[in-house]
Every structure is written in C-alpha cells, then in structure tokens.
Amino acid sequence: MKRPTIADIAKRAGVSKGAVSYALNGLPGVSEETRARIQAIAREIGWRPNLAARSLSGARADAIGLVLCRPARFLGVEPFFMELISGIEGELAASSCALMLQVVPDHEAEIAVYRRWWGEGRVDGAILVDLHVDDPRIPVVERLGMPAVVTGHPSGTGSLPAVWSDEVVVLREVIEYLAALGHRHIARVAGLPALLHTRIRDEAFAEICAESGVTEHQVVHTDYTGEQGARATRRLLSSRARPSAIVYDNDIMAVAGLSVAQEMRLDVPADLSIVAWDDSPLSQVVRPSLTAVTRDIPAGGAHATRALLRLIETGETGSLEGPPASLLPRGSTAPAGKLASPAL
Amino acid sequence: MKRPTIADIAKRAGVSKGAVSYALNGLPGVSEETRARIQAIAREIGWRPNLAARSLSGARADAIGLVLCRPARFLGVEPFFMELISGIEGELAASSCALMLQVVPDHEAEIAVYRRWWGEGRVDGAILVDLHVDDPRIPVVERLGMPAVVTGHPSGTGSLPAVWSDEVVVLREVIEYLAALGHRHIARVAGLPALLHTRIRDEAFAEICAESGVTEHQVVHTDYTGEQGARATRRLLSSRARPSAIVYDNDIMAVAGLSVAQEMRLDVPADLSIVAWDDSPLSQVVRPSLTAVTRDIPAGGAHATRALLRLIETGETGSLEGPPASLLPRGSTAPAGKLASPAL
DNA sequence: ACGTTTCACTGAACCGTATCAGCGGTGGCC
DNA sequence: GGCCACCGCTGATACGGTTCAGTGAAACGT
Structure with a gap:
C-alpha cells in the first residue's frame, strides 16, 4: 500500500x-534492454519519483512562485491576475513544473515569502508582478540569488530581467486617436500612483497631450476599484471645465465611469468618450461597448514564464520586450461634441 | 554562501x-538554555528548514493543491475563483502551508494532476471545486487516499467531506420575492448543465416556481460567458411570451443581459427584472445596480481550507454546511409591468 | 548505599533519489 | 597476447532533516 x-x-x-535511477532518467549506464524492462516494471507498479527525495539530491524543486500583493477584495475584480495565471500555467504545463501561489497584504510580507520559499528550497524561481517605484523587492531578490523575472519596465528591475511591453506607444496611439476626434480636454483615471507603470503612463500622458494639441489634461489616481472609478468620474464630470474624454486604467473603472456618465444624463459617446485600458469580456458586454487598449495578458504570462524557465535552466538572462498592446475602437468613443470643454 | x-x-x-532538531522543533530533549542558544545561532546564520529534507523524513509536504478546470479564457471573467483563492490563502497563511495551483482543460487532466501531486508527495491534500454530476474525480481521489474536501452538495461527493451551503433556500427566497412582486413568468439563464449545482438549481427552480404561483418558467443553459448570456437573453426577450424577470447564474451574464435589454429598449426594472447570482463589484457598478444573490466566497474558501487542514491533521472528516447566501435587492428588480407575459 | 528514574544529549539509522568511483567482462588494436 | 577503452552494472555515499535507541550523569527514593 x-x-x-x-x-x-x-x-x-x-x-x-x-x-x-539511470534507466528511469534516460541516462547512459544501462543497456536498452534493461532500461525497457525497468521502465515496464515502473509503469506496472505505478512508480512516481518522490519529489522531496529528488530535490534533496540537489535537483530542482520543480516549482516556481508567484506572489500577489493586493488587498484580497481587489483581486477578484481584476481579471488581470487570473488571466496572467492561466498564461503562466499554459507554459508550465509543458515542463511539469508547478506554480506556488500566495496572496499577501504588503511588500514586507511578500519579501518574507520569497525568503521562506527560497530558503526552504520550495521554488526554483519567481515571477514578480506589480512593479513599484523604488520597489523594495528588487534588491532583496537580487541578494537572495533567487532566479526571478519581473513584469514591468526595465528601468525599475535592477539587474533582474524584465518582461515588458512599451506602453508609451499605445498611450500615444490612444491620445492621438482622441485628439484626431477633436478632443482637447482629456482626463485619465489612473491606478495606484505607487506602481511604476502608473508613473510612466502619467509622465507620458502629459508629454503626449502637449505634443498632440490636447490643451487640457488631468490625472486622478485611484485604487482600481469601481467605487473610486465612479467617484473620480463624478468629480471630473461635475467640474466646470469637464473633459470630453476619459481614459481609465482598467475596465471595471471604465464601466463604473460609464454608469456615472449615464446617470448624469450624458450620452456616451456623444458627450463623453471613454477608453478602457485592459480589455476584458466586461468591456464588450456593456452598452456602448468600450473602446479599449487590449493586450494579450496570458501571452505575457507565458512569455515571462518561458524567460524564467530559461533563466533557471541556463542562467541566461536579459530583458525581453513583448509586442505592444493596441487600441481597439468600439462604441464608447466618438468625435468631441460641442458641449464639451471648448464651449466654456 | x-x-x-x-x-x-x-x-x-x-x-x-x-x-x-529537538531544539528547533520545540520538542523535549534539550534544556531550555541549550534550546535558546541553538535558536539564537539559527537566527543568526539565517537557517531555514529544507522542505525537501523534511518531507522526505515522512513529514508533511506543507502544501495543498487546487486545480481549476475551466477553459483559461473563462477564468479571468469569473471573479469567483480569485475570491476563492484569496479566501484559501487567508486561512493558509496562518499555518505556513502553501498553495499549489494548476489550471487544466478537462477532468482527465485534472485527475492526472492529482495522481502526480499525490504520487510525488507534493501536496498533503486538495480542495476540489466545480463538482459535476457523476463527477469522475471523486472515485479516483477516494482510491488514491489523498485527503480532500469538495466544495459542493454532499449528494455528489461520495465519501469525501463536502463544504457547501444550501442553495435551495436562497433560490426560494429569490423566486418568492419575484412572485411577490407579481412576476408570473420567470426565466433562468443557467450555467453549465454538467455542474451539479446547476442541476440542483434547475430542479429546485421548477419546483419552487410551481409552489409560488409562477405559472411559466424556463431555463436556458450557457457556458457562463457574457456572450452566451447576451444571446440567451436576446432569445428570451424576443419570444412572444417573454419573461418579466430573469435570474442569471453569474453576474457577467446578468450585466450582458442588462445591456441586451436596454438595447431592445426595455426598461430595467420597469419592463424586466434582473437578478444576478453571485455578487461582485461589477453588480454595483452598472445602472441600474443589480439585485443579486450574495455569498461570502472568500469565507467559503477559508471554510474549506480549515476543513481540509483538520482532515490532514487529525483525519477527522465530516461535511460542513456553511451559512446560506442571501438576496440583496438593488435597482434591477421591481413589480412586474403590465407589458409582461400576462398581457399575452 | 544502592537501585531507579529522569534529564540532556549522542550516534546512527532512515526517508528516496542522484551520482560517482570502481569492477569484471568484452572487444578492438597494435 | 597484452594493453586499453568501453559497456553495463554494483555498491557506497550524499542530500538535510527526523527519530529512536542508548548513554552518562544527576536526582531521587527507600
């Protein structure tokens, strides 16, 4: 038994x-005949390698780690993480490597998890997500010597390889598209200001607006919840000079903003254009459907996983730039109406 | 190094x-003085127990498994899984136990994962979700002897402990609420018919409708996507005898249904009442906000985790019934209008 | 004063696998 | 025919913990 x-x-x-051992691992040292016989017996009695024993002998743990650091109640709302995970899994499945997942409340706890996992030999490496400005995890992971890749802009990943895509390109696409539609006052309902990509988008936003003839632009930071998205929208739309277009940093906020606009008797897209960053089925389900910046998140996860596995396997490092996201116009954007801020 | x-x-x-070993594990066999000295040294040099070595000596793997068996693209949409995971994590954090996650396309693959995990000694047990009618995983896991709890109705979990809550109670609450509002024709846009809870809701739905004076009722099965939710809604609302209320099995479909109704120039809730099963921030973000069946999913996950840990620890089994979900009326339900089916 | 118990600790075995040095036998080569 | 290389395999050891039998000394009881 x-x-x-x-x-x-x-x-x-x-x-x-x-x-x-030689026979089952495909190593030289046994005749093909003996190997076959041994393999047959192994199959017959249902043998599986004991992972503990295997990793004890200096080998792999055959697992990689992923720590999510957002308050639990926000995680469900963001399809992002689940899509990322399915992308990671897809890549992992091929290599019979497992995924260790942990959800933590803050960076301190996250760092403790890396320390533990690496110290216990539980994982061979990790994927770091949600890169922050001056991210404290980077130096710790570097010092630990744990193989890791970071999804985020290379400027913030220290010596760790970054897996990223250029967001400025898409942002420019979005702004220029809106500018071409005649929008001269664009607002951005952004995510957490501590996240590096928020910072990068913020800076690029100001710059590109200036370049594109968007005379007025403003940014409101939120925590990505629909609630705060709604509140930000309400505030923006109540101001005397209200924007004629709003770009949201995720789709749940965009949907919330849409509802607020409709509640305030504004027609979307006639009175207000809305762009969602991150596209999910949600964007297509509301009316009007949302113009959105779409990127293939599972592919990004798979990409990062491949990079990590290669890093673990060969020690080969180096950042990887993925394909940029792209703008998918749907029903929530239209030429700027006469009622928008220029009328003021 | x-x-x-x-x-x-x-x-x-x-x-x-x-x-x-005695000192660090709090076992008797060393003086308190020596123990303190050893612990100090351990802390000083940053010692961590090697998990492989520990589990090799017959101890725990200190990890539990969770396999999600839905096509990857559906996973992101359903906040359910992420909420479940955060609930599990919350409970796990206390016991320094890890979560192994895997996403698979079908039950066959899922079973293979359990075989592998258990055979390799990678996990101490697992939580099974998405219980199917005649679920093939149950007998396999039973035979493997792997500790496991199943989230789902006890009628389908064989000898494995079930962690569940009574859905019929809530369903009755929903139907009687709608019936009291004068609805006599209610439709249900249900999820996958292969899932046991869909089957259970289906049967209870018919029964309760009959009891509550709801003369007409019908069920459409979908795959939980907004797309199919929209299509089902369109079909229901286009039929000559259209329902005056629709109950959806998740909120993304409810939102999709809401959009379809509005597109068809129906006023929600005046012309059509909508109830979402599973509440998520999404339900509160659309206009009108959705009347929903809310249940505390993270709590359910935590519940299941506690049950599993106890099972692993003490071998103590037995099903656990959690608190039932409850109906949270919001803006999408109202008395049945004169235009609804009774007019026919 | 002597046997017994308790305490604090040692030394070794053990978990299941990987890996390495070594060994006998065979064949090739000069 | 003697030397070497190679094949196919054995036996031992390592990995880092846990656990158990055993040991010497001190404390205790009578």
Whole structure:
C-alpha cells in the first residue's frame, strides 16, 4: 500500500538502485534492454519519483512562485491576475513544473515569502508582478540569488530581467486617436500612483497631450476599484471645465465611469468618450461597448514564464520586450461634441 | 554562501544534529538554555528548514493543491475563483502551508494532476471545486487516499467531506420575492448543465416556481460567458411570451443581459427584472445596480481550507454546511409591468 | 548505599533519489 | 597476447532533516 520506490523496482528487476535511477532518467549506464524492462516494471507498479527525495539530491524543486500583493477584495475584480495565471500555467504545463501561489497584504510580507520559499528550497524561481517605484523587492531578490523575472519596465528591475511591453506607444496611439476626434480636454483615471507603470503612463500622458494639441489634461489616481472609478468620474464630470474624454486604467473603472456618465444624463459617446485600458469580456458586454487598449495578458504570462524557465535552466538572462498592446475602437468613443470643454 | 543546515548549527553550538532538531522543533530533549542558544545561532546564520529534507523524513509536504478546470479564457471573467483563492490563502497563511495551483482543460487532466501531486508527495491534500454530476474525480481521489474536501452538495461527493451551503433556500427566497412582486413568468439563464449545482438549481427552480404561483418558467443553459448570456437573453426577450424577470447564474451574464435589454429598449426594472447570482463589484457598478444573490466566497474558501487542514491533521472528516447566501435587492428588480407575459 | 528514574544529549539509522568511483567482462588494436 | 577503452552494472555515499535507541550523569527514593 505504500508508495513504490526505486528500491522496489530494483528488487523486482534484480538490479541495483543505481541502475534503476539511470534507466528511469534516460541516462547512459544501462543497456536498452534493461532500461525497457525497468521502465515496464515502473509503469506496472505505478512508480512516481518522490519529489522531496529528488530535490534533496540537489535537483530542482520543480516549482516556481508567484506572489500577489493586493488587498484580497481587489483581486477578484481584476481579471488581470487570473488571466496572467492561466498564461503562466499554459507554459508550465509543458515542463511539469508547478506554480506556488500566495496572496499577501504588503511588500514586507511578500519579501518574507520569497525568503521562506527560497530558503526552504520550495521554488526554483519567481515571477514578480506589480512593479513599484523604488520597489523594495528588487534588491532583496537580487541578494537572495533567487532566479526571478519581473513584469514591468526595465528601468525599475535592477539587474533582474524584465518582461515588458512599451506602453508609451499605445498611450500615444490612444491620445492621438482622441485628439484626431477633436478632443482637447482629456482626463485619465489612473491606478495606484505607487506602481511604476502608473508613473510612466502619467509622465507620458502629459508629454503626449502637449505634443498632440490636447490643451487640457488631468490625472486622478485611484485604487482600481469601481467605487473610486465612479467617484473620480463624478468629480471630473461635475467640474466646470469637464473633459470630453476619459481614459481609465482598467475596465471595471471604465464601466463604473460609464454608469456615472449615464446617470448624469450624458450620452456616451456623444458627450463623453471613454477608453478602457485592459480589455476584458466586461468591456464588450456593456452598452456602448468600450473602446479599449487590449493586450494579450496570458501571452505575457507565458512569455515571462518561458524567460524564467530559461533563466533557471541556463542562467541566461536579459530583458525581453513583448509586442505592444493596441487600441481597439468600439462604441464608447466618438468625435468631441460641442458641449464639451471648448464651449466654456 | 551555501544554505546553512542543522549540521552547521550543530557544529557551532557544539552539539549533535539531533539536539538541534529537538531544539528547533520545540520538542523535549534539550534544556531550555541549550534550546535558546541553538535558536539564537539559527537566527543568526539565517537557517531555514529544507522542505525537501523534511518531507522526505515522512513529514508533511506543507502544501495543498487546487486545480481549476475551466477553459483559461473563462477564468479571468469569473471573479469567483480569485475570491476563492484569496479566501484559501487567508486561512493558509496562518499555518505556513502553501498553495499549489494548476489550471487544466478537462477532468482527465485534472485527475492526472492529482495522481502526480499525490504520487510525488507534493501536496498533503486538495480542495476540489466545480463538482459535476457523476463527477469522475471523486472515485479516483477516494482510491488514491489523498485527503480532500469538495466544495459542493454532499449528494455528489461520495465519501469525501463536502463544504457547501444550501442553495435551495436562497433560490426560494429569490423566486418568492419575484412572485411577490407579481412576476408570473420567470426565466433562468443557467450555467453549465454538467455542474451539479446547476442541476440542483434547475430542479429546485421548477419546483419552487410551481409552489409560488409562477405559472411559466424556463431555463436556458450557457457556458457562463457574457456572450452566451447576451444571446440567451436576446432569445428570451424576443419570444412572444417573454419573461418579466430573469435570474442569471453569474453576474457577467446578468450585466450582458442588462445591456441586451436596454438595447431592445426595455426598461430595467420597469419592463424586466434582473437578478444576478453571485455578487461582485461589477453588480454595483452598472445602472441600474443589480439585485443579486450574495455569498461570502472568500469565507467559503477559508471554510474549506480549515476543513481540509483538520482532515490532514487529525483525519477527522465530516461535511460542513456553511451559512446560506442571501438576496440583496438593488435597482434591477421591481413589480412586474403590465407589458409582461400576462398581457399575452 | 544502592537501585531507579529522569534529564540532556549522542550516534546512527532512515526517508528516496542522484551520482560517482570502481569492477569484471568484452572487444578492438597494435 | 597484452594493453586499453568501453559497456553495463554494483555498491557506497550524499542530500538535510527526523527519530529512536542508548548513554552518562544527576536526582531521587527507600
């Protein structure tokens, strides 16, 4: 009833444990005939390598880690993480490597998790997400010597390889598209200001607006919840000089903003254009459907995973730039109406 | 530069490995003085127990498994899973136990994962979700002897403990609420018919409708996507005898249904009442906000986790019924209008 | 004063696998 | 025919913990 071990196989095959190990790992050292016999026995008695024993002998833990650091109640709302995970999984499945997941409240806890996982030999490496400005995790992971890739802009990843895509390109696409539609006052309902990508988008936003003839632009920071998205929208739309277009940093806020606008008897897109960053089925389900910046998140996760596996395997490092996201116009954007801020 | 081991500690403390093991695990066998000295050294040199070594000696793997079996693209949409995970994590954090996650396309693959995880000694147990009618995973897991709890109705969990809550109670609450508002024709846009809870809701739905004077009722099955939710709604609302209320099995479909209704120039809730099962921030963000069946999913996950940990620890089994979900009326339900089916 | 118990600790075995040195046998080569 | 290389395998050891039997000394009881 106990789990069969290579010792059991060795006994039945009449060879030594070493020979069994060679046979089952495809190493030279046994004849093809013996190898086949041993493999047959292994299959017959349902042998599986004991991972603990294997990793104890200096080998892999055959697992990578992912720590999510957002308050639990925000996680469900953001399709982002689940999509990322499915992308990671897709890549992992091929290599019989497992994913260790942990949700923590803050960076301190996250760092403790890395320390523990790496110290215990539980993982071979990790994928870091939600890169912050001056992210404290980077130096710690560097010092630990744990293989890791970071999804985020290379400017913030220290010596760790970054897996990223250029957001400025898309942002420019969005702003120029809106500017071409005649929008001269654009607001941005952004995410957490501590996130590096928020900072990067903020800076690029100001710059590109200036370049594109968007005379007025403003940014409101939120925590990505629909609630705060709604509140920000309400405030923006109530101000005397209200924007004729709003770009949201995720789609739940965009949907919330849409509802607020409709509640305030504004027509979307005639009176107000809305662009969602991150596209999810949600954007297509509301009316009007949302013009959105779409990127293939699962592909990004798969990308990062491949990079990490290669780093673990070969030690080969280096940042990887993925394909940029792109703008997908739908029903929530239209030429700027006469009622918008220029009328003021 | 290598990881410190108990042998290193033993050398520095001038004691044997065994003594160090006793000291660090809080076991009797060393004086409190020596224990303190050993613990100090361990802390000083940053020792962490090597998990592989520990589990090799017959101990825990200190991890539990969770396999999600839905096509990857559906996972992101459903806040359910992420909320479940955060609930599980919350409970796990206390016991320094890790979560192994895997996403698979079908039950066959899922079963293979359990076989592998259990065979490799990677997990101490698992939480099974999305219980199906005649679920093939149940007998396999039973035979494997892997500790497991199942979230779902006890009628389908075989000898495995179920962690569940009574859905019929809430369903009755919903139907009677709608019936009291004068609705006599209610439709249900349900999820996958293969899921046991869909089956249970289906049966209870018919029964309760009959009891409550709801003369007409019908069920459409979908795959939980907004797309199919929209299509089902369109079909329902285009039929000659259209329902005056629709109950959706998740909120993304409810939102999609809301959009379809509005597109068809129906006023929600005047012409059509909508109830979402599973409440998420999404339900509150659309206009009108959705009347929804809310349940505390993270709490359910935590509940299941506690049950599993106890099962692993003590072998103590037994099903656990959680608090039922409850109906949260919001803006999408109202008395049945004169235009609804009774007019026919 | 002597046997017994308790305490604090040691030394070794053990978990299941990987890996390495070594060994006998065979075949090739000069 | 003697030397070497190679094949196929054995036996031992390492990995880092846990655990158990055993040991010497001190404390205790009678």
